[in-house]
Amino acid sequence: MFDPAPILAGNRRALARLLTHIENAAPEAEAALAALFPHTGRAHLVGVTGPPGSGKSSLVTELAKIYRGAQRTVAVVAVDPSSPFTGGALLGDRIRMRALAGDPGVFIRSMASRGSLGGLARATADVVKALDAAGFERILIETVGAGQAEVDIARAAHTTLVIEAPGLGDDVQAIKAGLLEAADILVVNKADQPNAENTVRALRASLDLAHPAARAWVTDADFAHHGASAPPPAAESGQPAEGDLWLPPLLRTVATEGRGALELVEAIEQHRAFLQRSGEGARRDRDRLTHELETRLRDALLAELVARVGNGQLARAVERVVAREIDPGRAAKELAEQYPIRNT
Amino acid sequence: MFDPAPILAGNRRALARLLTHIENAAPEAEAALAALFPHTGRAHLVGVTGPPGSGKSSLVTELAKIYRGAQRTVAVVAVDPSSPFTGGALLGDRIRMRALAGDPGVFIRSMASRGSLGGLARATADVVKALDAAGFERILIETVGAGQAEVDIARAAHTTLVIEAPGLGDDVQAIKAGLLEAADILVVNKADQPNAENTVRALRASLDLAHPAARAWVTDADFAHHGASAPPPAAESGQPAEGDLWLPPLLRTVATEGRGALELVEAIEQHRAFLQRSGEGARRDRDRLTHELETRLRDALLAELVARVGNGQLARAVERVVAREIDPGRAAKELAEQYPIRNT
Numbered sequence: 001m002f003d004p005a006p007i008l009a010g011n012r013r014a015l016a017r018l019l020t021h022i023e024n025a026a027p028e029a030e031a032a033l034a035a036l037f038p039h040t041g042r043a044h045l046v047g048v049t050g051p052p053g054s055g056k057s058s059l060v061t062e063l064a065k066i067y068r069g070a071q072r073t074v075a076v077v078a079v080d081p082s083s084p085f086t087g088g089a090l091l092g093d094r095i096r097m098r099a100l101a102g103d104p105g106v107f108i109r110s111m112a113s114r115g116s117l118g119g120l121a122r123a124t125a126d127v128v129k130a131l132d133a134a135g136f137e138r139i140l141i142e143t144v145g146a147g148q149a150e151v152d153i154a155r156a157a158h159t160t161l162v163i164e165a166p167g168l169g170d171d172v173q174a175i176k177a178g179l180l181e182a183a184d185i186l187v188v189n190k191a192d193q194p195n196a197e198n199t200v201r202a203l204r205a206s207l208d209l210a211h212p213a214a215r216a217w218v219t220d221a222d223f224a225h226h227g228a229s230a231p232p233p234a235a236e237s238g239q240p241a242e243g244d245l246w247l248p249p250l251l252r253t254v255a256t257e258g259r260g261a262l263e264l265v266e267a268i269e270q271h272r273a274f275l276q277r278s279g280e281g282a283r284r285d286r287d288r289l290t291h292e293l294e295t296r297l298r299d300a301l302l303a304e305l306v307a308r309v310g311n312g313q314l315a316r317a318v319e320r321v322v323a324r325e326i327d328p329g330r331a332a333k334e335l336a337e338q339y340p341i342r343n344t
Numbered sequence: 345m346f347d348p349a350p351i352l353a354g355n356r357r358a359l360a361r362l363l364t365h366i367e368n369a370a371p372e373a374e375a376a377l378a379a380l381f382p383h384t385g386r387a388h389l390v391g392v393t394g395p396p397g398s399g400k401s402s403l404v405t406e407l408a409k410i411y412r413g414a415q416r417t418v419a420v421v422a423v424d425p426s427s428p429f430t431g432g433a434l435l436g437d438r439i440r441m442r443a444l445a446g447d448p449g450v451f452i453r454s455m456a457s458r459g460s461l462g463g464l465a466r467a468t469a470d471v472v473k474a475l476d477a478a479g480f481e482r483i484l485i486e487t488v489g490a491g492q493a494e495v496d497i498a499r500a501a502h503t504t505l506v507i508e509a510p511g512l513g514d515d516v517q518a519i520k521a522g523l524l525e526a527a528d529i530l531v532v533n534k535a536d537q538p539n540a541e542n543t544v545r546a547l548r549a550s551l552d553l554a555h556p557a558a559r560a561w562v563t564d565a566d567f568a569h570h571g572a573s574a575p576p577p578a579a580e581s582g583q584p585a586e587g588d589l590w591l592p593p594l595l596r597t598v599a600t601e602g603r604g605a606l607e608l609v610e611a612i613e614q615h616r617a618f619l620q621r622s623g624e625g626a627r628r629d630r631d632r633l634t635h636e637l638e639t640r641l642r643d644a645l646l647a648e649l650v651a652r653v654g655n656g657q658l659a660r661a662v663e664r665v666v667a668r669e670i671d672p673g674r675a676a677k678e679l680a681e682q683y684p685i686r687n688t
Contacts, residue, residue, distance in 0.1 A: 030673060033671055033673065034670075034671045034673065034674050037668060037670070037671035038668045038669070039668075040668060041668055051396065052395065285666065286662065286666050289662065289665045289666055289672060290662050290665075292665075292672040293661065293662060293665055293672045293675055293676055294646065296672050296673050296675075296676035296677075297646055297649060297676045297679060297680065298642045298643075298645070298646045299642075299676075300676050300677060300679075300680040301642070301645035301646060301649060301680055301685070302638065302641055302642045302645060304680060304684070304685050305641060305645060305685050308685050308686075308687065317637065318630065318633065318634050318637060321633045321634075321636075321637055322629065322630050322633055324381055324382045324383075324384060324385055325382070326378075326381070327377055327378045327381035328633060328636040328637045328640050329374060329377065329378065329640050330378050331637055331640075332637055332640035332641045332643075332644050333640075333644060335641060336641065336644040336645055336648060337688075338687065338688055339685045339686065339687055339688070340648070340685070340686060340688060341645070341648050341649050341652050341683045341684070341685050341686075342683065342684060342685075342686045343652065343682065343683055344681075344682055344683070344684060
């Protein structure tokens, strides 16, 4: 029987052990998560995504520092869907650890993809649940890369930050469309670079496309040119009072110098307040848990079918497909029809 | 009843109509794919992936031109998992079309993510099947982005190209690990840029890590410095004769000038020959079809369970999860146990 008491009481070694079990999909993890689940739902989850080179890691470290200064406990989960190795992740850990080392109010965990992407997304969700139950008040989930997979992981958060930076290549425009849809807060990092305003303008144009309502709200004055030496402006985030609609603010930061990070934390907290008062937070929580229930049902049903059908018959179905006698869709249908689901 | 004859006979309008049905998950697509499936398995599928800005599209266009020059029919499928919009994809089409316009031996199709990533991967697989049945001999599947999702789509090909280019940002190193695992052929595009050799060296270091055997095989001489004005060298791909092992060759290209593209086509054809003589091709085909069968089984089973359980009971399960009374894993298990799978 798993005893959740040490983790709930803040025992870091017990927590670290559980996270390893989760990552390895060890059988111990299942019972532990079931026992911890009633204690989840209190942390605010912040997804941080954006293309390679945008400076996500530096920004996450700055956010963690500010939260610690405000007496909030913080966990950081760095997810790298593109890497089957943990080497890079561990290196990132050590660099970050230097800034946040020895603080019992901070917990940092790196996760790399060992198997399927679905497996990583699930493991990340479970790691976040464990950190939530352990009492961390803000959980920053950073994903390396900018594909749909990273967006999906970031989307599982309450507040999703999309980080951009000047000069990240010609195809950046194409990436933005998908990322923008998921963004609650947009950040142009490295805002002291001379071409930063081009990035701001490009993002603004994409923002107009994705959220036509924002056009009337974000005025040109908000996007006035700021020289390389000027401090980044505060959040361009005066939310409209009526209708309780959230329009993604666009912020400028220089993470390596900590500039703009305080304003970013303020924007995150404003979004958190918006989620609570509008009911949008509860809706996102429900969507996330419904999706998780569905995914787990899919897995359970396939495992059961495989157990019932037996390897011989499954292998024969595969052979027929490989021989192009029957297409995979038809083969799946036939198997499902032969082994129907009954009520007990 | 779907008549596969027009598509098998090369009718482009019938083919385009079917691809639209597939993209929209229209009911007509299922029967059509079942009828066409026996005619698939002849095309050679080439996945082309790499980070934004690496010049994948230009390179794909060059490859298509060379295949056409060699009297091979070519289809290009450009997949953008990060974009829910088709605008970018269509623009890319038009630019490419200029170079390949009016050639009946070429078919180009762009696909953008409208719903889930899983949906896109499945639709891409089906589009490729239709093009295969329609008789296109080489199918180039280009994915925008460099996350695991893109790797998964590229992996469904017979030969996977990973394209890199100099100076794509600090995090590029992190991306490479996952991409390298999937690579059959590595390409450093924009090889005329002054810092291209740094990229070659970095890739080589990663290659050593991913394929230790390659260390002995790829000699330093292969990586000698080439000035900006020197033509890219031919494929560094003298495969070892014994054991029939494929070690990913590393090629340099300048796609905008067509340099290195012919060598790249030669490397693809060498890999194709390797797949055929080693049996690795048949193994990949089997893996891909087994995976597809499993995915379709999962979907069919969940749909059946949802139909049986009914919305009321499912909603109650979701409510209990949202109230943190039961965790999603346990809830899924209980439902699956209450509705077991039986043999008819």
